[in-house]
Amino acid sequence: MNTKHQKISVAVDVLLFTISDDKLQIVLTKRSSEPFKDMYCLPGVSLQENETPEEAAERSLRERTGLTDIFLEQLYTFGDTERDPRSRTISIAYYALTDPDKLLSSNLNEAAVLMPADRILSGRIKLAFDHKKIIEYGRMRLKGKVSYSDIAFEFVPEDFTLPQLQKVYEILLGEELYKANFRKMISPKVEATGEMLTGLAHRPSRLYRRKKARP
Amino acid sequence: MNTKHQKISVAVDVLLFTISDDKLQIVLTKRSSEPFKDMYCLPGVSLQENETPEEAAERSLRERTGLTDIFLEQLYTFGDTERDPRSRTISIAYYALTDPDKLLSSNLNEAAVLMPADRILSGRIKLAFDHKKIIEYGRMRLKGKVSYSDIAFEFVPEDFTLPQLQKVYEILLGEELYKANFRKMISPKVEATGEMLTGLAHRPSRLYRRKKARP
DNA sequence: TCAAAAGTGTTCCGAATACACCCATGA
DNA sequence: TCATGGGTGTATTCGGAACACTTTTGA
Numbered sequence: 001m002n003t004k005h006q007k008i009s010v011a012v013d014v015l016l017f018t019i020s021d022d023k024l025q026i027v028l029t030k031r032s033s034e035p036f037k038d039m040y041c042l043p044g045v046s047l048q049e050n051e052t053p054e055e056a057a058e059r060s061l062r063e064r065t066g067l068t069d070i071f072l073e074q075l076y077t078f079g080d081t082e083r084d085p086r087s088r089t090i091s092i093a094y095y096a097l098t099d100p101d102k103l104l105s106s107n108l109n110e111a112a113v114l115m116p117a118d119r120i121l122s123g124r125i126k127l128a129f130d131h132k133k134i135i136e137y138g139r140m141r142l143k144g145k146v147s148y149s150d151i152a153f154e155f156v157p158e159d160f161t162l163p164q165l166q167k168v169y170e171i172l173l174g175e176e177l178y179k180a181n182f183r184k185m186i187s188p189k190v191e192a193t194g195e196m197l198t199g200l201a202h203r204p205s206r207l208y209r210r211k212k213a214r215p
Numbered sequence: 216m217n218t219k220h221q222k223i224s225v226a227v228d229v230l231l232f233t234i235s236d237d238k239l240q241i242v243l244t245k246r247s248s249e250p251f252k253d254m255y256c257l258p259g260v261s262l263q264e265n266e267t268p269e270e271a272a273e274r275s276l277r278e279r280t281g282l283t284d285i286f287l288e289q290l291y292t293f294g295d296t297e298r299d300p301r302s303r304t305i306s307i308a309y310y311a312l313t314d315p316d317k318l319l320s321s322n323l324n325e326a327a328v329l330m331p332a333d334r335i336l337s338g339r340i341k342l343a344f345d346h347k348k349i350i351e352y353g354r355m356r357l358k359g360k361v362s363y364s365d366i367a368f369e370f371v372p373e374d375f376t377l378p379q380l381q382k383v384y385e386i387l388l389g390e391e392l393y394k395a396n397f398r399k400m401i402s403p404k405v406e407a408t409g410e411m412l413t414g415l416a417h418r419p420s421r422l423y424r425r426k427k428a429r430p
Numbered sequence: 431t432c433a434a435a436a437g438t439g440t441t442c443c444g445a446a447t448a449c450a451c452c453c454a455t456g457a
Numbered sequence: 458t459c460a461t462g463g464g465t466g467t468a469t470t471c472g473g474a475a476c477a478c479t480t481t482t483g484a
Binding site for chain 3: 161162163179180183200201202203204205206
């Protein structure tokens, strides 16, 4: 805080993950103006003088997807000097997680779409700015966090079956898991609701709920 | 990126950890002007238009401690609206690690001091801005990373003994470790130099070096 | 009655924990 | 010769990986 006291633009971009269609998906919006007109990018806002970065991220989420009160965490701050061709802009990136039911039931802005993460990461879809880099970083973080935290629960509804939850873990980790071992690992964290999920051409599965306290 | 395109001040603050005197220590500088005149704070600079946040962090390190080429990683971006009483300023915080020998042999700026982390975290030393919060966050990250990465090596010289390295682990983790088990855990990561550290009133200890490749 | 997926008990293995002991030096 | 800390082998425990099996439904 001793050199020239410059002011620069600060964006807050949100990387909203969900899992639907057995794939990890990301919410993107289409740019309506230059630069990168008509290309997809992450939903973002410009940080206002009177709001915190987290509030800006919540605002971005609310405006684009109608979602509130979902998992939201700061990801990383991207500050390459050339990342925005208009003017020097840094981006404080956040990532958010939601189960797809919440996403579809809320009023998803017409300009927002769901895109499979694989399609973006394989480079088949080009994104504006350095947003592909942000997604790569977020994908890594997500994978890293699965094993030592409970973020996987953010992708399923309040009541879920263990096979559903196992599928979420498998998608996030990118590998198949053994059913018996997965259940042993997860069982201290969940409790049966007593309900069943029926209607499929095989044995019905119990519904579970995330266990609250840890006494 | 659709609301008012405001510009705000961006600081880059560096949390430089080292271990000396068997304690985790942090480099602080004393503020020479208002606000918070004469209080300690983290060394920081104002992000310039033509540099990345990482470059700014390196610049701050170089100016205050003369250190270059040490471990440096982005920590978190702090953006409370009231964190700087002068004007809206966000801080991109980085943390850096070094062994104390490098720190002392380099020209430590006269305004910079080493302060034990405990004294700051216990609240006995008041810091300017929200820098205590930054340190709390950095301390957590440091502790979290010890177990699943090799950051502990950053705190010892190139050649070190296993008891020295064990002490580093113990300080970072805040708990004592069993010698035999620590050695089994660490041995795949180190190789003996063949040298010994002698001169103490007990059996000399072998010197080790960090193993490079992982074939 | 059979395919399909849910659900469970048991063995196996390796890594982390705990324990017990020996070794080399300076004073 | 002994206090001090360096250094090492072995038993034990625990959790994850792997395996084998039973159960319940719709078609």
